[in-house]
Amino acid sequence: MNPRAFFSTFQRDLLAGTVVFLVALPLCLGIANASGVEPFAGLVSGIVGGLVVAVLSGSRLSVSGPAAGLVVIVVDGIAQLGSFSAFLLAVLLSGAIQFGFGMLKAGRFAAYVPSPVIKGMLAAIGVLLIVKQFPLALGLGGASSASSAAATAAAAPGVHAAGAIATPFGSISLAACVITLLSLAILVGWETRAMRRFKLVRLLPAPLAVVLLGIGATLLLSVLAPSFAPPAEHRVALPSLESFAALQVALQWADFGPHFAQLVNPDIWRVAITLAIVASLETLLSLEAVEQIDPQRRAAPPDRELKAQGVGNLIAGAIGGLPITSVIVRSSANVHAGAQSRLSAIIHGVLLLVSVFALTSVINLIPLACLAAILIFTGVKLAKPSLFVAIARQGFAPFAPFIVTLVGVLATDLLIGIVLGILCSVLLALVANLRGPIVLAQHGDHYLLSFRKDVSFLSKVPLKHYLQQIPDGATLIVDATRADFVDHDVRELLDTFVADAPRRGIAVEVRHQVQAQARAARGWSMRRAAE
Numbered sequence: 236m237n238p239r240a241f242f243s244t245f246q247r248d249l250l251a252g253t254v255v256f257l258v259a260l261p262l263c264l265g266i267a268n269a270s271g272v273e274p275f276a277g278l279v280s281g282i283v284g285g286l287v288v289a290v291l292s293g294s295r296l297s298v299s300g301p302a303a304g305l306v307v308i309v310v311d312g313i314a315q316l317g318s319f320s321a322f323l324l325a326v327l328l329s330g331a332i333q334f335g336f337g338m339l340k341a342g343r344f345a346a347y348v349p350s351p352v353i354k355g356m357l358a359a360i361g362v363l364l365i366v367k368q369f370p371l372a373l374g375l376g377g378a379s380s381a382s383s384a385a386a387t388a389a390a391a392p393g394v395h396a397a398g399a400i401a402t403p404f405g406s407i408s409l410a411a412c413v414i415t416l417l418s419l420a421i422l423v424g425w426e427t428r429a430m431r432r433f434k435l436v437r438l439l440p441a442p443l444a445v446v447l448l449g450i451g452a453t454l455l456l457s458v459l460a461p462s463f464a465p466p467a468e469h470r471v472a473l474p475s476l477e478s479f480a481a482l483q484v485a486l487q488w489a490d491f492g493p494h495f496a497q498l499v500n501p502d503i504w505r506v507a508i509t510l511a512i513v514a515s516l517e518t519l520l521s522l523e524a525v526e527q528i529d530p531q532r533r534a535a536p537p538d539r540e541l542k543a544q545g546v547g548n549l550i551a552g553a554i555g556g557l558p559i560t561s562v563i564v565r566s567s568a569n570v571h572a573g574a575q576s577r578l579s580a581i582i583h584g585v586l587l588l589v590s591v592f593a594l595t596s597v598i599n600l601i602p603l604a605c606l607a608a609i610l611i612f613t614g615v616k617l618a619k620p621s622l623f624v625a626i627a628r629q630g631f632a633p634f635a636p637f638i639v640t641l642v643g644v645l646a647t648d649l650l651i652g653i654v655l656g657i658l659c660s661v662l663l664a665l666v667a668n669l670r671g672p673i674v675l676a677q678h679g680d681h682y683l684l685s686f687r688k689d690v691s692f693l694s695k696v697p698l699k700h701y702l703q704q705i706p707d708g709a710t711l712i713v714d715a716t717r718a719d720f721v722d723h724d725v726r727e728l729l730d731t732f733v734a735d736a737p738r739r740g741i742a743v744e745v746r747h748q749v750q751a752q753a754r755a756a757r758g759w760s761m762r763r764a765a766e
Contacts, residue, residue, distance in 0.1 A: 244575035251574035252582025254440065255298055258568045259583055260590060261442040264471055264598070265606030266301040269368060270309040270557060272319050274473050274598075277301050278591055279556035283547050285584015288559060289577050291543035294535035297525050298565035298580045299547060301557040303613050304360050304517050305510065308649055309557060310367070312506040321497055323552045328507035330548030333515055333541050342537025345519040351626060351633040352656035353520065355640030356513075359652060361617025362645060364610050371607035372415040374399070374408025374469055410463050411604040414452055418445040418608035440568060442609050449605035450597065465602040473598050476591055509650040510548075514560045516653075518544050521561040528570050564613075632667070636660040672718075675701040680709045686718035695724050702732050708740040716746050 259281050267277030284299030292299070313322045336342070369375075399406040424430050425441035456464035497503050522535050540561065547559045569579055590598070626637050640656030672690045676683040682705055690698075705711055713729065715721060729745070736743045 245578065247573045247575050248578040249582055251569050251572035251579035253586065254572040255565050255569045255574075255579060255583040256586035256590075257443040258440045259298070259300055259565050259587065260598075261446045261601070261606060261609055262303075262562075262564065263301055263587070264473075264601065265609050266303055266306060267557060268371070268471070268603055268606050269303070269306045269364065269610050270301075271313065272309070272557065274471050275591070276319075276555055276557050278473075278587055279554060280551050280559050281587045282584050282591075283551045283554075283556055284559050285580055285582075285587060287550055288543050288547035288561075289580035289584065291539075291546055292535070292561075292577065292580075293539040293543070294522060294525065294561070295533055295576050296529055296566060296570050296574055296579075297522060297535065297540070297561045298569050298583060299518075299544065299559050299561050300565060302514075302517055302560040302562050303364060303610060303617075304357065305514060305558050305560065306367070306610075307360055307363050307644075308506070308509055308513060311648055312510070315502055316497075316500075316506065321503070322506070323555060324497060325503050325506040325510060325552070326556075326558050327549055327552030328503065329510035329514065329558060330545045330550075330552060332507060332511035332545070333548060334545030336511065336515055337538045337541035337543075337545060340538045341515075342519060342541055345516055345537070348516065348653075348657065349633075349636055349660040351635075351637040352640045352653060352660060353516065354622065354626065355637040355656055356516075356644060356649065356653055358618040358622060358637070359641045359644035359649075361614040361619075362641075364614030365618070368607040368610045368614070370405075371603045372411065372611060374411025374465075374604060375405045408465070408469060408604075410452070410456060410465050411469060411602065414449055414465070414602050414604040415608045415611075417448060417452075418605050419612060421445050421448060422608065422612040445605050445609055446601055449602040450600045453600045453602060465604070469603050471599050471601045471603065471606070473591075473595050475595050505650075509648065510558050512653070513649050514544065514548070514558055515541055518561040521563045521566055524563050525561075525566045525570065528567060530570075632663050635663060673698055673701060675704065680706070682709055682711045684711060684713045686713070686715040686721060688718065689720040690715075690718050690722060690725050691720075692722045692724045694722070695728060698725055698728055702728070705741060710742045711736070711744070713743065713745040 260278075263277035263281040264274045265277075267274045270276075280301040284301075288299040289297075309322070312325055313319050316322050316325065399408050401407075421444050422441050425436060425444065430436045453465055453470065518540060519537055522537060522540055526532060526534050544559060544561070551557065551559050565583075569583075572579070574580075627634050636656045636659040639659040640652050642652075643655035644652030646652075672686065672688050672694050674685045674687065676685070684701060733743050733745065
């Protein structure tokens with residue numbers, strides 16, 4: 236890019252990058268919290284997505300970072316592998332697998348995954364997000380980090396008790412409930428036409444408005460009603476980083492190395508493969524969506540994007556970050572903010588890095604209830620009831636794999652659910668292709684046996700049944716001109732019938748596809764000669 240063109244777009248990219256940063260910051264923190272890891276891990280992934288993936292990506296407008304769609308894999312993976320440090324090895328391996336996908340040009344295969352399967356996967360993720368975030372939305376639990384536990388122990392017992400209601404499920408925080416309800420009201424109202432009339436609403440991203448509400452509530456309650464203020468265990472706990480040495484400690488480099496011994500653990504590879512497949516699918520879907528909303532309709536090379544995402548996950552796994560994908564929420568914010576090039580995504584990564592050092596004290600005022608509300612709202616959008624109704628109206632063929640994928644993911648895990656959904660789609664496609672490939676029509680003593688689509692060996696039984704209905708002395712026309720494939724067993728059964736037909740006085744005419752093509756060619760030649 237020449238200097239004149241660069242400076243002409245720099246201003247718009249700077250504005251768009253700032254907007255994306257304001258959207259990405261609460262999402263990075265919320266996804267990390269939903270995953271049960273330190274909030275810093277979410278910021279690390281956002282930084283890597285901005286400073287590494289954006290540079291390597293072929294997409295001008297896509298923005299990468301931690302994704303809500305991977306929360307389920309992260310939670311299950313950590314539980315299965317025993318620690319976040321062991322899970323980081325799976326993230327690193329998933330990056331290597333993704334890079335391999337790109338080298339093998341596997342990006343085109345994502346287009347073969349049926350749409351109902353993808354929608355079922357996303358709906359299941361939405362349901363799981365809603366279920367898993369309800370405890371935080373009600374203030375039933377806080378972060379699981381050691382720093383939060385220490386803060387909980389230091390908190391005055393009376394303060395926590397005064398602002399809480401005892402229930403059979405635990406102590407519910409009144410402040411958390413109110414903040415959650417107000418946050419959800421903002422998220423819903425921010426998208427209405429009535430609110431979009433205001434310039435502030437159009438300029439301020441809804442997640443940022445929710446975060447500002449939470450920070451304001453924390454400060455206000457701390458002054459006016461300390462007993463009702465969100466306690467430390469119900470707020471973000473980001474470590475204070477005063478130097479790059481402190482950053483190195485926070486990145487967990489010291490804890491990562493010993494887990495390379497688990498390379499022989501099949502569970503590590505299973506989690507890595509699941510991450511690689513789901514992250515690649517989500518990335519490629521996001522690329523398609525970004526292309527649709529891009530005013531210039533610029534397509535991104537899918538294989539290059541897989542390589543970029545693979546490198547990003549390699550680095551994220553190595554330095555203690557969550558897995559990365561291209562994220563449609565951040566990407567759409569980038570497009571709508573007027574981004575012109577990859578520079579906007581890079582700027583968003585730089586701002587996330589700066590926030591780690593400069594905004595720690597402000598970030599730690601954010602109640603977890605705000606982040607839970609953002610993710611619950613995301614889950615509702617992924618699994619909205621209108622989606623179920625719309626797919627059900629399309630018929631059984633798309634609805635069945637959608638439900639199978641949804642139930643499969645909820646009952647097992649993402650990878651198994653996706654496989655079950657694909658198998659259901661394949662089975663329904665086979666049934667549709669096998670339904671009625673042979674049709675028998677009768678007019679007096681004349682019979683027409685028509686072959687349609689692919690006539691496999693499974694059609695042998697109905698063919699035998701139809702041939703038994705042909706009486707002696709009848710005339711039979713076998714029309715195979717519309718059949719793309721006729722199985723050997725079917726041809727053999729038909730040949731046997733034709734050979735026996737003279738003995739029964741049956742006149743048989745078999746029309747093959749080649750004959751139909753020859754007749755069409757002769758007709759075309761005659762028309763040309765007449766002209």
